Amino acid sequence: MKDNWKEIRPKSIFKTAIASPLADQEQAVLTLLYQPIIGAQAFSLYLTLLSEIDESGMSESLFHADLITMMDISMKQIEAARMKLEGIGLLSTFAKEDSELGIHFIYRLNHPETAERFFKDEVLSLTLLNSVGQRKLDKLFDHFKPKYLNLTGFEEVSVGFKDIYVFKEEQIVSQSKQLSQMEQAFDDPRPAGKPSAVNESFDWSYFVQGIEKLGIKLPDNNTGFKEEVFVFHNLFGITELEMIDFCSKSFDYYTSKIDVKDFERAIYRTYDPDKKQRLSEFQQNDSVDLSAEDQQTYRYNSLKMNGFSTQDIQMIMDSEKNFPLNYLEALKNERGGYTTPQERSLVKYLVSKSGLPNSVINVLINYVYNIQKQPTLKADYINRIANEWAQSGIFSPEKAIEHVREIAKKGKEQKQTRQRYGQNNRPIRQETLPDWVENPVEEQKLSKEEQARLDKEIQDFLSKGGDK
Template sequence: MMEYAWSKLTPKDALQIWQPKWITELDLRYLTHLYQPFIGQTATILYTTLFYEISPSNYYSEWFRIGDMLAVLNIGMAKFYEAKTRLEGIGLLKTYQLQKEDGNYYKLELIPPVAPDRFFRDPLLSSLLISQIGHQRFAILQRRYSIAKEYDESQEVTANFSDVFVAPFNVTDYQVDHYRNKHLMDSSDAEVPQLVEDTFNWELLYSLLKSQFVSKEFLTEEVKRVILTLHVQYGVSEEDMVPYIMYATDLSTGITDPDELMKLMLNSYEELQKTKKIAQKKSKQQAKKIEKIKNQATVNDIEAFKINLSYSDPAYSLVKVAKKMNCMEFLESIKKQRHGYVAASEQRVLRDLVDLSGLPSEVINILIHYILVVQDNTSLTKNFADAIANDWGQRQLKTAEDAVTVVRTREKEGQIKREQKVKQVTTKRNYQQKPPRIEKLPEWAKHENTAKDTPLADEKVAALKAKIAKLKSSQKEPEEG
């Protein structure tokens, strides 16, 4: 039986909330307008509730039980855990565990939301928001948090420091308390969520750009983040990435404009889909091979898997494909084989898995295969996918092989459980089956009939014959008259 990650939390576990960076009401406004559409209402309410547990004059709260928080939010442990992990995945919460004899203690650090200037420049956060509210609402929020300086032709006449202040003569006597400074609160922005780079080959991209006279030195960290978001969110390969980078690069200087690349990404999702279709047409032979492998990887194959993968193992082909394809392509290939399509809700589920679960793409691909093929579900549903992703994240699965082993073990345990259930039902039926009813004879029927026939006397026989003759004669008299 699968153990869910949230089952390790108990209502008796203690919580304490910290704010290492000072959070203001303005941060809560950013949270509501910019984060809530894609982290969800429950996660947003959890963040604000945790924040208000902190005293206005302090940076941490008193200790309290998880059960108290569940009562305040009116939710169960599974919903609480899901909301907490969504905040962690997006970079708004950090969790530290301390085990003591009387139970578990958790310190939760609230991280302030990213300010609008960084939020709208970040490709991952912007794409998450656009996918939920659309371009029109996104543009409205951009205008709302923009400042337009219209000072006509005026010139700045602001006084500087040296015009007003004179440095004190004893400034050299100031002693810096490094320990105290190290622990002072700051108001810097939160860190944006980090993307996993395991599936992207930067060296290949650099070599492709070099042939186009674009040096890798001009790819700043901001540009690299846009590139990585294109790859993770939309499955753009290194080869397909080159024309987009070229479009956003000034060939005279060789500098790539991250804002232009970001704008291109947000407005060209349909174009990206066309690019992927063209790439699929160029590799028909490979697609047929993948389809054949997919058709072989059925439920029966899962039951036949071995723990150690080998070239003869049916799971080897599945793992090979899971490592090679990005999540969207993998999902589309299974849907195509079933003559279906990837619904918008499934796209959102997949996007959350990629952005928030922390699982590598190859592990998410095995998760998709398990839900759609092994479990024979028609669609990728959020609750089921989140439950499995939380469990696998708790198990710290890093490779497709690890995921296949977990699936195989789960199927084997399920088969044993089903066999035990059938055995119990059969035993219960045999126990409840009633024996045939046997009727008991009454006492008088148990003894044999010992009575003997006794012949009549001659006189009685003669009298009976006389009566019979008289009856016959009386019946004939009316007919004669």
């Protein structure tokens, strides 16, 4: 079912629902904060689906062909817009198979976050920054931030609630059931649509059993802590037993619950930049039954046959053997540098949020640090590259290398075209390149023999000109 529902056809039936109407403030947040991220078509789809909902909170049954007519876009564009809404948490899609009508869909529109929660969410804030830029982000923040009064020198003289209204405390007990039902009715059933760092190579069940045997409990925010554990596993290659050991040193003795901050500090203290990091196991090729050593030989020969140089292959294999923070530490140590706290947070963020494999993140780090000669990793610059690679479907180190070379080649051709025709004011064909491409072509120095030959040709030319 999960694969079948993706094949939505114009004759597929759907209904749209929403728990409660959008407030004016929510519409402003949707327009000013979400629209720059999701784009015009996804924004239009949300409003179109919303317009079909009546007072019951649900629309009548419609065909997807109706959406095509109302929005004047193709089915493929509608699907792309729908996925943008789903990815950011504004839409949840549910499907049910009907023997007569085929697959029947329900699109549940979710309310946007409040402005406060939006700007407190680092993922949403950074995504908006990448969409509109720093200047526009600052204006949007000023627009939505609370406007507090300066009450210095004033004293509040307002009356209290019980001074005016009759309230019987005993009713809280007698009406507790009804009060509880009303409270629960307003709970938002929407699941958090956060990017996940879950990795099948880490046995979460085994880990939980291990800490429970020690009498340790998970923190209140189980989901958030689980993401934290998987991020650290991807960063440093920490095993289940090692993770259990960290938990045994970072729990509250009164509640027996893991203290997340102590847990993080314990890991960072152990995996200090000055210490040699443990490498992960070499990636296995499941299609070939070979030993670990033969797997590397197999991988080397495969890359060689695909035209990669020895230097390329070495970098690819290194990127596959190392976790990102280890990889960065090694590059820094080679030049006698060190990793800053900001870089550690940035690498952690990439592992957690970018969706790129560790090996691709390593190639990205190598590109910025070794090719672009940047002394430190800058968050805005790195995120622009990671975003472009993720959207281009670059999920292997060899694809990353090929992509960088293709971009560099286009940049060089574009520069040569400008030099050749720019002075004559002729139209120049411009190719759009990602804004992170800033790799200047190094000047090619002539050898002594070539320089001497060039000097002689210049002298011969000048002497002939003097004879005229």
